[in-house]
Each structure stands twice: as C-alpha cells, then as structure tokens.
Amino acid sequence: MKFQALRNLSCHRTLLAGAATVAFVLAAGAGPASAAANCIKGDRKAPYTVGWANIYSVPTWMKQTEGTITAEVEELKKSGLVKDLMITDAQGNAQTQIQQIQSMIDANVDAIIVIAGSSSALDRVISDACDKGIAVVNFDSLVDTDQVTAKINTDSNEWGATAAKWMVDQLGGKGKIIVMNGPAGISVSDDRRKGAQPVLDANPGLEIITETNTEYNAAPAQEAMTSLLFANAEIDGVLSLGGALSAGSVMAFDRQGRGQVPTTGENARQFLELWKEKGLKGWATMQPNWLGALAVYTAVQALEGKDVPAFVKVPLPVIDDTTIDTYLARAGQFPADGYIYSDYDKALFDKLLAQ
Structure with missing residues (x-):
C-alpha cells in the first residue's frame, strides 16, 4: 500500500504453495446484543452498510483487492447481511483518508474496512469509529492503534x-546487494524491511551497496534500478520487497544488457513470467488480494455477534522453482500487470477466523 501508489491492483481451494495448509474452525458467538468483538455496540442489525476507505485505487493490486471486496459484498447481499457498500478513494493522501473515514462515521455506517495510508495518522479517527460502535477491520497496511475490531495481515516481518535468508543462501553469505523497498511510512513496507535487518546483521558478508524506496509499480522501479545499474558495476543480488519492484528490476537489468542476479519478490504476474522467461534464480511469496474480502466477511461476522480474533494471521506461501508453474498455470485469469492470487471461499475464511 502507498502514498503515491499503494501496491499494484486473493486460501485455497487449489494446491497453491503452502497457504492451503491452514486448518482452523470458526468460533460461534452470541447474537448481536451480546457481541463479543471489539468496537461492536449499539442497535446494529442486518442488512448492514459497509464503508471501504481506500487509500489509493489506481494500482492494479488495489483494483484487484477492491474486486474481491465488491464480490464479497454481493455474496453477503444475497444472504441479506449487507445492504450498501460506500467506497472512497483518498488518492494517496492520508489526510484525505482521515476526512473520508470521518464522513463514514458521520453517516453511521455499520463497518469500515481500511488499508492505512499512514500507520499513525489515522489512529484518532479509527479510534473514534470504534467508540461509535462501528466495526473497524484494518488489513494489509496497519494502523498503530488497537482500537479496531480486527487486523488482518500476513506477517510482514517474516516476509x-x-x-533475506534466501538471499544469504543464494550468495553463500557474501556479495553486494541492492535492497528495493516500497514507499517509506507504509507499515507493510517498513515491516518487511525491519524483518530483513536481523538476517542482514547476522551476515556482514552481504554488503548493501544502496537501497531504494519507490512506488509499488514496475515503471518507477525500473527507472530507479536503471539509475543504480549505471552507478554500480557490481551487483550480486536484488533483495526486492515487493512484486512490481522485482519486475521493474528484472526489466532494467535486461534492457541494460546486464546478467540477471538472484532476486526476491512477490506473486506479481509480470515478475513470475519474467522469472520463468529469463531463467531467473528467484523467490517470492504472496500478499493475497482476498484479504479485502476477508476483511468484509470478518466485519459482518462481528456485527452478527461472533467473537472474531483481534489479529488474523494469514500464512505466507513460498513461491520457488517447485511451485512457480502452479501460479503461472492460472496467469490468464489475471491482468498482465496484476497479481496471481489463490482461490478463496467462506470455508477458508471460517478456518482463518477460528485462530
């Protein structure tokens, strides 16, 4: 997610790498009057109005994510649980996002779904929504406050x-690497970088010659890497902490006639296709777009009186040479600049909420 552009715009009914091994059971709860989930109070009854406070709608990752949200809302409408979906777009501005969330509070929506444009700036308005009895579910880029109904995410530190461990293994603990980050100040980007640091500290033979912060889009990432290629004759690996960033890196190496180096990344279709095409030494994982759908489902379950977890951890799959073909086999179902995410359904969501 992203000030200039959040991440390019979801486990498993398929065999997609690792995430299908989740096994849980949804805990049953009481009726709305005795709701156990945080924030829920007042006389809120189905069908509910849900607000989707989007920080930025342009990147493909966000478009795909919004697609899972709208699809889940349509399913819940069929069940008589949701009436309306209110969508706002802050266009990358955290202050605008605060104003839009405040408008949702003033409209007394029943639930607010949010990816945070700032980990700290939204705390007050998010807490205010919680105090008003609105279900608040925060996913992907998280706020600092715990005054929410639930937070949903993969483990960015683990990511x-x-x-970083994969890169250490590939280079035998020695070499010159470039670190590619998403936008500074976005929790998912900052947390991935923090998670890598202890591994890098333990392997001083890996020299970080430079690192970047760019939008989660291939074009600016390619531009940034092109400049770094001109400035650095020797690069042994690219520790990229975002899928579109990795695609931009691979394209920059290719267009400059430089040999490809071990590169990490995500399930961005473009990166996975380039990985296969160039015979890249690669590693990736997945931030599923269906976290958005899960957030809507979680909010409605809470409003229905279910005791949902304060934090829902979604397992990280591993994409490597043994699993990449499973993803690429489904590539045609996704935009050329999109992310290949796994299938999802109510049964999966129920298992995740049973943690």
Missing part, C-alpha cells in the same frame, strides 16, 4: 526475514 522480509525469509526473503
């Missing part, structure tokens, strides 16, 4: 640490 960074696992990527």
